[in-house]
Amino acid sequence: MLYSKTSRRDNPGDYFPLPKSIFRLDLSTGEIAVYAYLMYCEERDTFQCHPSYTSIGEATGMSKNTVKKYVQSLERKGFIYTEPTKVKTKDGRVHNGSLLYTIQPIKPIEEAYFERKIAI
Numbered sequence: 001m002l003y004s005k006t007s008r009r010d011n012p013g014d015y016f017p018l019p020k021s022i023f024r025l026d027l028s029t030g031e032i033a034v035y036a037y038l039m040y041c042e043e044r045d046t047f048q049c050h051p052s053y054t055s056i057g058e059a060t061g062m063s064k065n066t067v068k069k070y071v072q073s074l075e076r077k078g079f080i081y082t083e084p085t086k087v088k089t090k091d092g093r094v095h096n097g098s099l100l101y102t103i104q105p106i107k108p109i110e111e112a113y114f115e116r117k118i119a120i
Helices: 020-024 029-041 053-060 064-076 106-119
Strands: 080-083 086-088 094-096 100-103
Touching: 020 029, 020 106, 029 053, 029 064, 029 100, 053 064, 064 080
Parallel strands: none
Antiparallel strands: 080 100, 086 094
């Protein structure tokens, strides 16, 4: 496909923000994929989302257990914070829901990472 100088990019609404610095913070490809999917799902005003491990796995081509491993790693590294949720069924029973993910600001994570690198 040829592009002319007057060609425009796709609709900006078809994109989501992903911090450039995640490629400099020694994340694995799996961690980057899970983080990117969480950023894709994130509500921009609350910085939260709640996809299931299954949904993340389907989007990234990973198994549920692999997604869980990368979620735990991202939480340990400070990129996300997770909280369990509950779901109430129509008949009144309560079940565990998907995790509620809160995406943490990238700047403090980046600063801490580079401070650790300098200290080594």
